[in-house]
Amino acid sequence: MTRSSEGFCEIEHTADWELEVWGPDVEALFNQAALGMFSLLGVRLTAGRRNQRSMALQAPDSETLLVDFLNELLFLADTEGFAPDRMDLTIRGGHLDAVIEGAPIAERSKEIKAATFAGLEIRRGERGFETKVVFDV
Amino acid sequence: MVELADLKPVSEFEWEIPASLRGDMRVPVRIFASRRLLEAVRGETSLEQAVNAATLPGVVGRVVVMPDVHQGYGFPIGGVAATRLPDGVISPGAIGYDINCGVRLLASRVEYDRAQPLLDTLASALDAACPSGVGCRGQVILGKGELERVCREGGAWARERGFATDGDLARTEHGGRIEGADFGRVSRRARDRGQDQVGTLGAGNHFLEVEVVDEIFDREAARAMGLVRGALTLMVHCGSRGFGHQICTDYVTSFQQVVGRYGISLPDRELVCAPLDSPEGQAYLGAMRAAANYAFANRQVLAHFAREAFAGVLGGRVPNAHLQQVYDIAHNMGSIEEHEVNGTRIRVCVHRKGATRAFGPGTEGLPPEYREFGQPVLVPGSMGTASWVLRGTEASMQRSFGSSCHGAGRTMSRRRAKRSIHGASLRKELEAQGIRVRAGSLPGLAEEAPIAYKDVDEVVEAVVGAGIVQKVARLRPVAVVKG
Numbered sequence: 001m002t003r004s005s006e007g008f009c010e011i012e013h014t015a016d017w018e019l020e021v022w023g024p025d026v027e028a029l030f031n032q033a034a035l036g037m038f039s040l041l042g043v044r045l046t047a048g049r050r051n052q053r054s055m056a057l058q059a060p061d062s063e064t065l066l067v068d069f070l071n072e073l074l075f076l077a078d079t080e081g082f083a084p085d086r087m088d089l090t091i092r093g094g095h096l097d098a099v100i101e102g103a104p105i106a107e108r109s110k111e112i113k114a115a116t117f118a119g120l121e122i123r124r125g126e127r128g129f130e131t132k133v134v135f136d137v
Numbered sequence: 138m139v140e141l142a143d144l145k146p147v148s149e150f151e152w153e154i155p156a157s158l159r160g161d162m163r164v165p166v167r168i169f170a171s172r173r174l175l176e177a178v179r180g181e182t183s184l185e186q187a188v189n190a191a192t193l194p195g196v197v198g199r200v201v202v203m204p205d206v207h208q209g210y211g212f213p214i215g216g217v218a219a220t221r222l223p224d225g226v227i228s229p230g231a232i233g234y235d236i237n238c239g240v241r242l243l244a245s246r247v248e249y250d251r252a253q254p255l256l257d258t259l260a261s262a263l264d265a266a267c268p269s270g271v272g273c274r275g276q277v278i279l280g281k282g283e284l285e286r287v288c289r290e291g292g293a294w295a296r297e298r299g300f301a302t303d304g305d306l307a308r309t310e311h312g313g314r315i316e317g318a319d320f321g322r323v324s325r326r327a328r329d330r331g332q333d334q335v336g337t338l339g340a341g342n343h344f345l346e347v348e349v350v351d352e353i354f355d356r357e358a359a360r361a362m363g364l365v366r367g368a369l370t371l372m373v374h375c376g377s378r379g380f381g382h383q384i385c386t387d388y389v390t391s392f393q394q395v396v397g398r399y400g401i402s403l404p405d406r407e408l409v410c411a412p413l414d415s416p417e418g419q420a421y422l423g424a425m426r427a428a429a430n431y432a433f434a435n436r437q438v439l440a441h442f443a444r445e446a447f448a449g450v451l452g453g454r455v456p457n458a459h460l461q462q463v464y465d466i467a468h469n470m471g472s473i474e475e476h477e478v479n480g481t482r483i484r485v486c487v488h489r490k491g492a493t494r495a496f497g498p499g500t501e502g503l504p505p506e507y508r509e510f511g512q513p514v515l516v517p518g519s520m521g522t523a524s525w526v527l528r529g530t531e532a533s534m535q536r537s538f539g540s541s542c543h544g545a546g547r548t549m550s551r552r553r554a555k556r557s558i559h560g561a562s563l564r565k566e567l568e569a570q571g572i573r574v575r576a577g578s579l580p581g582l583a584e585e586a587p588i589a590y591k592d593v594d595e596v597v598e599a600v601v602g603a604g605i606v607q608k609v610a611r612l613r614p615v616a617v618v619k620g
Contacts, residue, residue, distance in 0.1 A: 010552050011552075012550045012552060012553065013208075013550050013551075013552075014181055014207050014208055014547050014548065014549070014550055015207050015208065015209070015214060015547045015550075015551075016551070017551060017552070041271075042580075060393070060394060063406075064390065064393055067390065068390060071386050071390075075326055075329075075330070075383070078272070078330055078379050079326075079329045079330055081272070105272075108271050108272060109271065109578050109580060109581070110271060110340065110341075110578075110580075110581065111271045111272075111339060111340040111341055111620075113234040113235060113382040113385075114234050114382055114385065114386045114389075116210045116234075116389075116407055117210070117211075117389065117393075117405075117406035117407045117409075118209075118210040118211065118405075118406075118407050120406065134210065136210065136234045136235075136382075137341055137551065
C-alpha cells in the first residue's frame with residue numbers, strides 16, 4: 001500500500017485472490033491495481049537493469065480496460081519476464097496510453113492465471129475511484 | 138443471495154433450487170451435497186452463481202452442483218451446465234481459465250513396503266524430472282509449426298514423439314485428442330505463452346503425487362484398472378498452462394461485446410457467451426479444443442518423464458517398476474455429448490468447471506475394459522490427504538449429465554491460510570506423517586494446507602450417497618511434488 005489517498009489491500013476470497021483498490025483518479029486506480037497485482041505475485045525486480053515500455057489499449061468501458069491492462073501486464077511478466085514499478089498512465093474515453101518503467105523479474109513466488117470480471121465495478125466513492133478485482137490463481 | 142431455506146430436499150444428498158426462485162432462471166439447480174457441506178457454503182456466492190448459470194440461453198435440464206462447490210467467476214467451481222445444440226450458448230467462464238485442468242493416474246505393482254527406503258530418492262527424482270514452479274519452462278523443445286500439431290493432435294502428437302503408448306491414449310478421455318481444434322482461433326499471445334510450457338507442472342494447486350492403494354472397495358473394477366492394494370500409484374494434476382489461461386482471457390474479453398450483438402442479457406459478466414452456431418461461438422469452441430489437446434499433451438509428457446524417474450530409481454531394485462495408465466480426466470471442459478433431457482436424446486454442450494465426467498457403464502467412448510464398470514473418476518484430495526478412484530454410474534447419466542465432483546474444494550482463503558499456517562512447519566508435519574514433500578514455495582505450500590480444504594472423504598460420501606458414482610479405491614499419499 002502507498003499513501004492513504006491511493007492504495008490497495010488484499011481481501012478475503014475463498015479460492016483465489018481479491019484486491020480492494022482506490023485512487024483519486026482513474027489513472028491512480030489502474031496504477032494501484034497493477035502494483036497490487038505484482039505485490040500478490042511476490043515479484044522482486046533485478047537491480048540496475050531498468051527499461052521502459054509503452055502500451056496502448058482501447059476498450060468500450062473502464063472495467064474492460066482495467067482487465068485488459070492487468071492481463072497485458074501478466075502477459076509481459078509471463079513471456080518477457082518483465083514487471084513495472086512505475087507507470088505513467090493517461091486514460092481518456094476508453095483509451096489507455098501508458099509508459100511503464102520496470103526491470104526484469106529476478107524472483108516471482110506466485111502465478112496468476114488472469115484478472116477477471118468477477119464482481120468488477122469501478123465506482124466513485126469516498127476515496128475517489130474504488131474497485132475490487134478478483135484474480136484467478 | 139440464495140438462502141438454505143430456498144433449497145428443497147430431494148433426498149439426503151440431493152437438493153433443488155426451483156426455477157421459480159428467480160424470474161430469469163430457465164431451469165432448476167440440483168445440488169449433490171450433505172446438509173453439512175451445504176451449510177459450509179453459506180455466506181459465499183457459489184449457490185447464487187449456480188442460479189446465474191441457470192439463466193444461460195439454451196440451458197437445458199438442470200444446472201448441477203457438486204459437493205465440493207465453491208465460488209468461482211460467474212460460474213461456480215463444481216458446476217455443470219448443458220446447453221442445447223445448435224443455438225444454445227457456449228460460455229468460456231463456465232469452463233474455466235485453466236482449460237482441461239485435469240488429473241492423470243498411473244498404477245504399478247510395486248509394493249510400498251519394498252519401495253519405502255527409496256521413496257526419498259524417488260521424490261527428488263520426480264521433482265527434477267517434472268519442471269514446476271512459477272515461470273517454469275519445459276524440457277521439450279517444439280520445432281517450427283509444432284505447437285500447432287500439439288494443439289490439433291494432443292496425445293497423438295505425444296505418441297509420435299515417443300512420449301505415449303497406445304494404451305495411454307485409449308485410457309484418456311476423448312482418446313487424448315478432441316477433434317475440431319482450430320489453431321487459427323488461438324491468439325498470438327496464447328501461442329507465445331504456450332511455446333515452451335509443454336511438459337511443465339506449473340504452480341498453485343498443481344502437483345505430482347506418489348500414493349499407496351490403501352483400500353479397495355470394488356475388486357473387479359480395481360483389477361480392470363490395475364489397482365493393487367499396498368502398491369504405488371502416481372497422480373498428476375495440471376492443465377493447459379499459460380496457453381489455456383490466455384485463450385480464456387481472450388474470449389472472456391472479446392465476448393463482452395458479443396453478448397450485446399445477440400441480445401443476450403446476463404447477471405454476471407464472467408458468464409459471457411455466444412451461441413454455439415455463431416462464428417464467435419465456433420471460434421471459442423475451436424480454440425478451447427486446441428487448449429484441451431495441449432493439456433492432454435502436457436500431462437502425457439509429464440507422465441512420460443515421471444515414468445522414467447520411477448523406473449530409474451526403482452528399476453532393478455524392486456520388482457514391477459513400471460507405471461501403467463489408469464485414466465486421464467478433465468475437470469474444466471466443454472464437451473459436445475448426447476444426453477437424455479425430458480425423455481428425448483439431444484446433443485448438448487456440457488460445461489464442466491471443477492467437475493469431472495463420470496460416464497456410466499456401457500457408454501460409448503469408454504475403453505473395452507471399462508465398459509462394464511463405467512468411467513474411472515479421479516478425485517484428488519487436498520495435499521497430504523486421501524485421493525479417491527470412483528466409477529461412473531447409470532444414475533450419473535440420468536441426473537448429472539454424466540458428471541461428478543473433482544476434488545475437495547476450498548473453504549479457507551489463501552490469505553488466511555498464508556497468515557495462519559507456517560509452510561516450513563506444515564512440511565515437517567507432512568513428513569512426520571510419512572509424506573515426502575518437494576515444494577518450490579513454502580508460502581505456496583501453506584496456501585494448499587489440508588485445513589484450507591473440505592474433507593474429501595465427506596465430498597465422496599455425498600456423491601456416492603447420491604448414487605452418481607461408486608467407490609473403487611482410496612489412495613494415501615507418500616510423496617508430493619509441487620511448485
